[in-house]
Each structure stands twice: as C-alpha cells, then as structure tokens.
Amino acid sequence: GASSGAIDLLPSPSTTTNWTAGLLMDSNDIIFKFDGKQGAKIPDGIVPKNLTDQFTITLWMKHGPSPGLRAEKETILCNSDKTEMNRHHYALYVHNCRLVFLLRKDFDRADTFRPAEFHWKLDQICDKEWHYYVVNVEFPVVTLYMDGTTYEPYLVTNDWPIHPSHIAMQLTVGACWQGGEVTKPRFAQYFHGSLASLTIRPGKIESQKVISCLQACKEGLDINSLESLGQGIKYHFNPSQSVLVMEGDDIENINQALRKVSYINSRQFPTAGIRRLKVSSKVQCFGEDVCISIPDIDAYVMVFQANEPKITITGMDHFARPAAQFESERGVLLLPDIRIVSTVTKMEHSVDLREHDRANKQVVVEEMLHNLDFCDVLVIGAELDPELECLELDHGELQGKHLDATNSTAGYSIYGVNSMFSYEQVLRQLRYRNWGTSATSDRKFRVKCSELNGRYTSNEFNLEVNILHSSNSNFMEHVNHMIVQPQFLQSVQQPEGSVSAVHSSVVPSMATIVIIICGSVLVLVITLGVFRLRTARQHGSMGHEGAKENEMDWDDSALTITINPMEKYEKPHHTEEESEEEDIDDEEEDTTSAESDDSEDEEEEEEEVIVQKGDKQNVNRQEQL
Numbered sequence: 001g002a003s004s005g006a007i008d009l010l011p012s013p014s015t016t017t018n019w020t021a022g023l024l025m026d027s028n029d030i031i032f033k034f035d036g037k038q039g040a041k042i043p044d045g046i047v048p049k050n051l052t053d054q055f056t057i058t059l060w061m062k063h064g065p066s067p068g069l070r071a072e073k074e075t076i077l078c079n080s081d082k083t084e085m086n087r088h089h090y091a092l093y094v095h096n097c098r099l100v101f102l103l104r105k106d107f108d109r110a111d112t113f114r115p116a117e118f119h120w121k122l123d124q125i126c127d128k129e130w131h132y133y134v135v136n137v138e139f140p141v142v143t144l145y146m147d148g149t150t151y152e153p154y155l156v157t158n159d160w161p162i163h164p165s166h167i168a169m170q171l172t173v174g175a176c177w178q179g180g181e182v183t184k185p186r187f188a189q190y191f192h193g194s195l196a197s198l199t200i201r202p203g204k205i206e207s208q209k210v211i212s213c214l215q216a217c218k219e220g221l222d223i224n225s226l227e228s229l230g231q232g233i234k235y236h237f238n239p240s241q242s243v244l245v246m247e248g249d250d251i252e253n254i255n256q257a258l259r260k261v262s263y264i265n266s267r268q269f270p271t272a273g274i275r276r277l278k279v280s281s282k283v284q285c286f287g288e289d290v291c292i293s294i295p296d297i298d299a300y301v302m303v304f305q306a307n308e309p310k311i312t313i314t315g316m317d318h319f320a321r322p323a324a325q326f327e328s329e330r331g332v333l334l335l336p337d338i339r340i341v342s343t344v345t346k347m348e349h350s351v352d353l354r355e356h357d358r359a360n361k362q363v364v365v366e367e368m369l370h371n372l373d374f375c376d377v378l379v380i381g382a383e384l385d386p387e388l389e390c391l392e393l394d395h396g397e398l399q400g401k402h403l404d405a406t407n408s409t410a411g412y413s414i415y416g417v418n419s420m421f422s423y424e425q426v427l428r429q430l431r432y433r434n435w436g437t438s439a440t441s442d443r444k445f446r447v448k449c450s451e452l453n454g455r456y457t458s459n460e461f462n463l464e465v466n467i468l469h470s471s472n473s474n475f476m477e478h479v480n481h482m483i484v485q486p487q488f489l490q491s492v493q494q495p496e497g498s499v500s501a502v503h504s505s506v507v508p509s510m511a512t513i514v515i516i517i518c519g520s521v522l523v524l525v526i527t528l529g530v531f532r533l534r535t536a537r538q539h540g541s542m543g544h545e546g547a548k549e550n551e552m553d554w555d556d557s558a559l560t561i562t563i564n565p566m567e568k569y570e571k572p573h574h575t576e577e578e579s580e581e582e583d584i585d586d587e588e589e590d591t592t593s594a595e596s597d598d599s600e601d602e603e604e605e606e607e608e609v610i611v612q613k614g615d616k617q618n619v620n621r622q623e624q625l
Contacts, residue, residue: 332433448460
C-alpha cells in the first residue's frame with residue numbers, strides 16, 4: 001500500500017547513479033558512513049524543484065553525541081542556493097541531539113510569518129543505534145515518525161517567506177552547499193554518523209499504517225502464550241519488537257516466562273543469516289550492601305536460505321498483422337495471452353530416511369503465489385521513433401492496483417507491489433502503434449519481471465512482431481487464420497522440468513511463402529495423377545468391350561507368362577481368329593498334362609502366342625499404371 005514515486009538519494013554507485021561513488025560505504029553497499037569530511041551533490045533533474053505542499057522524507061540513521069558543548073549543525077539533507085547567496089530552502093539536520101526540519105516557502109501575496117523550523121528532542125537521536133525516521137510534510141503541519149511511533153514537534157519557529165529569484169539551487173546529502181558569503185563555494189555543516197535508504201517522495205505522504213509496515217522488519221521477538229505468563233510478570237515490547245523487557249518478583253516465574261519467548265519471521269523469503277541475541281538480567285536488592293550481578297548471555301538464531309522461486313513468463317512469442325491494424329487508433333495488443341507463473345522446488349523425504357539415502361530425495365515442484373514489484377517491456381534494437389511509433393496503455397488499467405507506469409522510447413515500465421495476476425491483466429492491455437509502417441517491417445521486444453527489487457527475476461521473454469504491408473497482407477492474414485486457431489493459443493501451465501509449450505502464431509514470412517508454394521505443387525501433382533488415372537481407366541474399358549464382342553474374357557489368374565529373351569519385343573500382330581485358336585490350345589495344354597509331348601513346331605507356335613498375349617497384357621497394365 002505504499003505510495004510509489006520515491007526517489008532514492010543514496011543509491012549504490014553505478015554509471016547512472018555516480019554521485020555516491022566518493023562516499024564511504026559498508027561492505028553491503030547499502031550503508032553510507034559520513035566522517036565529517038564528505039558530502040554528495042545530487043544532480044539536477046533527480047528531484048523536482050517544486051515538492052508541493054505534500055511530500056515525505058524517509059531514512060535510516062545511526063548517530064552518536066555531537067562533540068563539544070555547542071556543536072555545529074550536522075546536515076542530513078539540504079537544498080540551498082548554488083551561487084551568489086546562502087539561503088536554505090529546505091533542510092533536515094541534527095543539532096545538539098535534536099532533529100530539525102527547515103522549510104522556507106516562497107513568497108506570494110500573503111506576506112506573513114509562516115512555520116519554518118520544526119524541532120524534535122529524542123534520546124534515540126544520539127544513542128548510536130539504528131532508527132527509522134519518516135518526516136511527513138503536509139504544510140503547515142509536519143509530523144515525525146520514529147520506529148513507527150508518532151512524535152509531534154516540541155518547538156515550531158516562524159520566519160518570513162523567501163523572495164523569488166533566478167538563482168539555481170543545489171541539493172546535497174551529508175553536508176550543505178554554501179554558495180554565497182564565502183570567497184569560494186564549498187561544503188559546510190558536515191554530518192557525523194551512518195545513513196541508509198534516504199528517499200524523498202514528492203507530492204504524497206504516507207499513512208501511519210504504511211509507515212509502521214515499512215519500518216517493521218517482519219521479524220522480532222514474541223511470546224508464545226501470554227495467558228500462561230503468570231500474574232506476577234510484567235512485560236514490554238519496543239515498537240519494532242526487537243527488545244523485550246520482563247519484570248517479576250519470583251525467580252521461577254521469570255524462568256518460566258523466558259522459556260516462552262520466541263523468534264518470529266513472517267517474510268515469505270527471509271534473508272538468510274545469523275540473528276544475534278543478548279539476555280541481560282538485573283537484580284534489585286533491598287537493604288544489602290552487595291547486590292548480585294548476573295553476567296549477560298550471548299546467543300544467536302540461524303535463519304536458513306529459503307527455497308527461491310522461479311518466475312516464468314510464457315505466451316505468444318511471434319505474430320504478424322497487417323499494417324492497417326498498427327496504424328489504427330487502438331494499435332495492436334502486444335501480449336494478449338501473457339502468463340506469469342512462479343514455482344518453487346522442494347526436497348521431500350520421509351522422517352526415517354537414513355543418512356546415506358538422502359540422495360534419493362524426491363524433488364517436488366509447487367506453484368506459489370507472491371507479489372511482483374516491476375515488469376519492464378524493453379525495445380530490442382533501435383529505440384522507438386516518437387514521431388512514427390509508440391507503446392500505449394490506458395491509465396484506467398492501473399487504477400485500484402497500486403501500480404504506476406513510465407513510458408519512453410526504450411520501452412514501457414510498470415512498477416508497484418501487486419500480485420502476478422494484476423501484472424498479467426495490465427500487460428495484456430499494452431498496445432503498440434505505428435503510423436509510419438512503410439519504414440518498419442518488424443519490431444522485437446523483451447519482457448522481464450522482478451520480485452523484491454530484483455532479488456528474484458524472471459526469464460527474459462522475447463517477442464517478435466511483423467508488420468505486413470498491402471502487397472501480402474491479405475495473403476498472410478489467411479495464413480494466420482489457417483495456421484493458428486484461437487483454441488491453440490491458450491497458455492498451458494506446466495510443472496518445473498517439463499518441456500515448455502512454445503506458442504507461435506505464424507512462421508516467418510519467407511518460410512510461409514515456401515510452404516504455400518510446396519502446397520501448390522502438391523495440388524498440381526495430385527491433379528495430374530487423377531487425370532492420368534482416369535485416362536488409363538478409359539483405355540482399359542475400351543479393351544474390355546472388345547473382348548466382350550469376341551465373347552471371351554481374359555482370365556490370367558492361372559496364367560504363367562514366359563518371355564524368350566532371344567526374340568525381339570516387337571512382333572507383327574495376329575488376327576483375332578488366330579488368337580482365339582491359340583487361346584484354346586493354351587487352355588488345353590494347361591488342363592491336360594498327357595498332351596505335353598506334341599511336336600516342336602506346335603510348341604514354338606504356342607510360345608509365340610504366349611509372348612504376344614503377355615506383351616499385350618503388359619502394355620495394358622502400363623497404360624493403367
């Protein structure tokens with residue numbers, strides 16, 4: 001439920017956030033240490049000049065007592081004149097263990113005193129411990145939250161508003177920039193201590209519920225059963241539940257109460273590592289000269305690494321549409337069927353599993369639900385030309401989902417903590433428009449999502465979009481409809497380890513043309529085959545009618561054809577009468593084995609008839625084939 005739009009003033013050094021490169025840092029690249037000699041200039045354009053009447057400043061701070069009786073101001077955040085003058089427009093600083101917020105409004109028609117300085121005096125400011133501070137500004141009211149608890153300023157001083165000028169302003173961290181009243185502009189009022197997560201959120205303030213949630217680490221101390229503590233035990237938690245104080249008159253009751261203290265961690269993916277504990281006991285003695293002292297007990301709780309989720313993005317990764325659709329007012333939906341699934345792999349084994357059998361643990365893949373904090377749709381290749389193309393999303397899709405979005409020529413970014421389902425709904429409404437399609441034939445995009453500010457990231461889902469011009473738009477539109485039917489575009493949820501389904505709407509245009517040409521050739525071959533088959537059948541039917549006229553049907557069911565290789569294939573044709581006589585002789589030869597001893601002349605004559613008849617039959621069969 002936190003408001004989006006917070007600007008990190010102390011980010012880890014990088015190519016785009018290089019103003020913190022010269023500061024002292026802890027080993028984890030989150031904590032910045034200030035030794036009274038360093039300050040950082042925030043580049044122009046990072047924070048808007050007009051913070052409006054509502055804004056929020058948040059930070060973690062560890063600070064000790066200031067040296068000297070009248071210590072100097074120690075600047076945490078300061079916005080002052082860059083040159084010529086030394087006016088402070090707004091600042092947050094520590095002075096004599098007091099936290100002070102300065103806000104000088106610009107001059108307008110109401111030339112009156114206004115609240116300008118807000119003071120808080122708290123012991124925690126100088127106790128050398130980490131505390132979480134939130135300054136909520138809703139002018140003229142300013143409220144401080146420390147560790148989730150509200151504190152009103154004990155002192156508010158008024159001042160005249162600042163007259164407007166054209167002097168540029170410089171925002172700094174760890175010191176204040178003094179641009180005037182000195183021979184050379186320089187840093188002044190250095191901070192001594194440690195800072196982390198210093199942010200400013202223009203235009204919005206946070207509720208107390210959200211601030212308590214932001215401050216709480218979702219881990220701390222707890223008591224298992226308050227009812228069984230006993231009547232003589234008093235207990236007290238600090239707001240973050242990192243300190244528990246118990247008081248009692250009976251040692252045994254104190255022992256019983258200590259056994260009910262537990263450590264809780266409600267984070268879905270807790271940070272692994274050691275949590276150190278210290279148990280300090282104090283005995284109050286009445287009347288004795290020497291009181292008992294109890295040494296402190298040091299212990300720790302080990303939090304193991306949680307099963308990390310695997311975030312998978314699937315959907316249609318390639319499609320083509322006519323240029324007219326891209327040029328329309330609504331454009332084309334980029335990710336109409338995108339699906340975001342998170343799975344976690346767990347090892348399961350029975351309770352009585354032996355040590356040497358642990359290699360046989362069963363791997364179980366379970367789907368889990370958790371939130372995402374951003375999804376980026378990036379343009380691969382040349383950036384978008386704002387005069388010809390753009391990515392669009394109706395802002396109504398973001399309402400009620402605590403999501404925001406930024407659009408640029410490099411892509412579209414959606415951010416804010418919400419469920420995977422909400423991100424799916426928003427991404428499915430993202431559109432791509434191109435009103436200069438003649439200069440573009442295709443576009444490639446990449447989608448990537450994150451959980452816990454990049455701690456867990458998804459796969460990189462690549463999408464290719466083809467723009468079909470008028471020459472082949474109708475042709476490819478038919479291919480799209482023929483190859484990909486809507487029912488096959490449904491996202492299939494698969495367990496870990498299985499082959500992911502690949503959704504493809506169309507093959508690339510060249511491959512599609514080759515497929516269509518092959519199909520046309522196949523249809524042509526089939527047509528020619530049918531035509532030749534019908535021609536062969538007509539020839540066969542004419543031969544069959546000629547046989548009927550001679551009242552003889554040729555039966556080759558028991559006929560053996562022998563070809564003499566010594567004779568020529570082409571023979572003069574015999575008359576029909578000779579063929580009938582030879583047929584009768586051949587049948588008599590087959591049925592009567594006793595007549596096989598005829599003269600050689602008759603055998604040669606019969607042989608010629610058989611060859612001639614076999615040749616004729618072969619010709620008929622070849623025609624049919």
